[in-house]
Amino acid sequence: MTRRPATPLPPPKERRHLRETTALTQAQLAERVGVAPGTVRAWESGRTTPRGRKREAYAKLLKTLAEEAAAGRAARDPASGPRNAAGANRTGPEPEAHPEPEAHPEPEAHPQPAPHLQPAPHPEPDPRPEPEARPEPEARPEPEGHPQTLPEPASEPLPEPRPAPVALTPAQAFDALYEFGAPALVRQTYLLTGRREQARESVERAFQTAWEHWPEVARDRDPVGWVRAAAYEYALSPWQRLRPRHRRPEPPPADPGDRTLLNALLRLPPRHRRTLVLYDGVGLDLPETAAETEASTPAAAHRLLHAREAVADRLPALADPQVLHRRLAELASNERLGAARPPSVRRDGERRARFRTRAAIAFTVALIGTTALTLRTAPTHYEPPVSPGQAVRGVPPRVAQGSLSDEEQELRRKLRDQWQGGPERLRPGLE
Template structure:
């Protein structure tokens, strides 16, 4: 179901605000049944609408814009990274004992079963629409729905009646008066987030370009072949130690020492 269309052409901001005011309050309550945490549900819905505003030309032409936002909000709420969100903290349980019992039974279901049960018995989608939104085949969605109903009925036997289950889910979702932020706030947050990501992307690109330029400037322009491994030189005779001089060698040394400065073969400078 989409907001009532008028004959007056709406600006993109006005169309987004109309969709937000029509869907956000109920969607926050539905997402609360998925997470069991009020602030986490509100954050998931606001994030889904931020993404919708960033892709508004695509969402505005979608066959079911409300379904697009709902699917995105459920994906955000059930994301594995959502457990690290700073808003993920224990919430006080519902005041009514029956509401606490039903919420506990829902949160014990596997996330795909919980989502299928909420879409079919809570939101009121038919089986093909539920299968399409959960990205499953129709038989797979039917099996999930059957097992989810059986698990809830095992803990709360009176909810084996599907009509009673639908009514109890609607009552549980409307117990807490959960409010979403104003659409103008969500639009401004989405635009701010886009600007931050754009600046981060520009800074990262500039860093990569600078690192590439520095690498090109300092990188060698030719290839120097590395020296080969050292090899032992063979065939060189071992260095022998000098032994004692013979008598002939001693006489020769003494003669050379005596004639080193006065030998006839040596030329001496003549003064003057």
């Protein structure tokens, strides 16, 4: 089986020159071809080369741009139009261009030979050669043959001065980016999650994060890629399983084929599913897919092959990558997935940012108050703790006093009534 030769393409520098000549941006050209702006940037830099149907569409579009550029040059410079159309060799037709003004029939109709025979019979023939000689500067066949007078812009015309671009405010630039990328990102995220509301919420959260970091996103080479990476990370977060919404299944697609394809996608591991959607769904190249998934190029290639094999085992009709790309686009387009308006997304993002800021301030104030209260009520000197008591051994137990026996009562009465031996007790008395 023989393959037909690939469609020829101009060099990368000429591709970029054709796009700039027709005043097209990379995003506009990417939209007309059906790829991402980063892919067009890679094609124009020579890092990657289009293949398959993208190559044919890109070559056809470049041919159309070249024709428009040639038509524009011809409209701006009518005299140079026939010369540019004649070919690259400008020295061939130059000898034939010399006799054109000499063979013009107008000089023969006027009595121009008379001045050659009679030097100056009348003062009237003097002004006549001047108007007849005026067409010569318009044709100018002789200067074209001179290598020094050949203008350089003939092969590569200078771009026309463009009007100064109107400076957009950050809000206007964000709204333009949202309207351009949000619908496609919602459809792509739906292929990752299989949930309509989660896909819409993930894209809105990603754009809210982009609005919070707008200076960084505005300077990024691929703002849509920045938002897409944030949306995919939020959609595939494992914390989504803990939400109550995740426990309630959503209605599947109405078409049985779409339902089978979506089930096959959801059975893939998240990393393989994301690689498949980026490469076969979005249309990114393998290095860009690897960079967005934070993996090496060989790892991304293995993930893509395993994902294709898993889908082909369940759906043998999708073994061809072109058919798989078309079916993924149809699956994403068949679902009615809406997105909120840019102003509401910006307002929600600002409200969320204010809430987080106020919560952080309240927590900081509470922490400072707790610390101050602790310092105020804490003791200012050290009080050693009381040591625990110890049991003393060798001391007889204390016996409680009980009732006296008869003998003890008799002895106590005798001690009270009788004098004991020893000196008498001195008692104070009155004299």
